Amino acid sequence: MDQLKWGIIGCGDVTEVKSGPAFNKVPNSSLVAVMRRDAEKAADYAKRHNVPTWYDDADALINDPNVNAIYVATPPDTHAEYAIRAMRAGKPVYVEKPMARNAAECEAMNQVSRETGVPLLVAFYRRSLPYFLKIKELVDEKVIGDIRYVRVLLNWQPYAEEVGENPKPRWRVDPEISGGGHFHDLASHQFDFLEYVFGPIKTASGIARNQAGLYQADDVVIANFEFESGVLGTGNWCWTVNKEQRIEVTEFIGSKGKISFSYFEMNFIKVETEAGTVDYTIPYPENIQQPLIESIVSELRGEGKCPSTGETGARANAIIDQITAH
Structure with a gap:
């Protein structure tokens, strides 16, 4: 994958500074589309961040032929749903943390990644700061x-x-x-x-x-x-x-x-x-997720490795599930 063309599902607060701008700062990477269920807010984000395309439907973004990698930045209840749909569409996924609501949802995501061979990365960006x-x-x-x-x-x-x-x-x-x-x-x-x-x-x-x-x-x-x-x-x-x-x-x-x-x-x-x-x-850097996003782009281009994968990301959920079980 020579050029990463990112689409964001859920362009809320976390994407304003922490992550969104970094996709355009990393070499061989650009942010080309965003989605939010509120069309007015999606259009506003696209205008303010110079993103050429916006949607109010996740499937429209996932199926956009100009998008070849997807960042899921919604609340955790839809992480598994959107990540699985994107991976089944053959598009690598970068998902916000926590990876999902519980270890079972994380395992479902990882199972699809293993089945399809599509990479799944998680926004535990402290591994690169x-x-x-x-x-x-x-x-x-x-x-x-x-x-x-x-x-x-x-x-x-x-x-x-x-x-x-x-x-x-x-x-x-x-x-x-x-x-x-x-x-x-x-x-x-x-x-x-x-x-x-x-x-x-x-x-x-x-x-x-x-x-x-x-x-x-x-x-x-x-x-x-x-x-x-x-x-x-x-x-x-x-x-x-x-x-x-x-x-x-x-x-x-x-x-x-x-x-x-x-x-x-x-x-x-x-x-x-x-x-x-x-x-x-x-x-910290201005866009705190930029070092991790750099490693993701490097991995997806076949040049390096990202330290935060679906397998490592799922472990935090499993530990939290154990601690809060009683």
């Missing part, structure tokens, strides 16, 4: 020795629209659409990167509860997990604290020190050893 590659490098070089355990902590206050006299919770906390709540949305990034660094998680368990009653999904999760390598992990996630308690940090505890970093809040990396403390600040 320089900031996160630096963290992996520090672990691989044993800067803090052998890793003993991982600790994940995320405390956030409720989003503004989720509270008040007339709350309007976002689709992310509607399990019918997202598969769960904010844990499903954000922890998928965390577990995917942890496996990229440490290898597969062999067991995971936890407790997920709705304590505040702001919406249907869980709002607090406590988890334990173990990697095949022997590294242990714990995690605490809560979305109903006050702003003074807000914190988001992950720590890798090693035999010779500690690495602390943030997945979402800031781009700091702190390394603490007997020799002292070293801080790294590595900024």
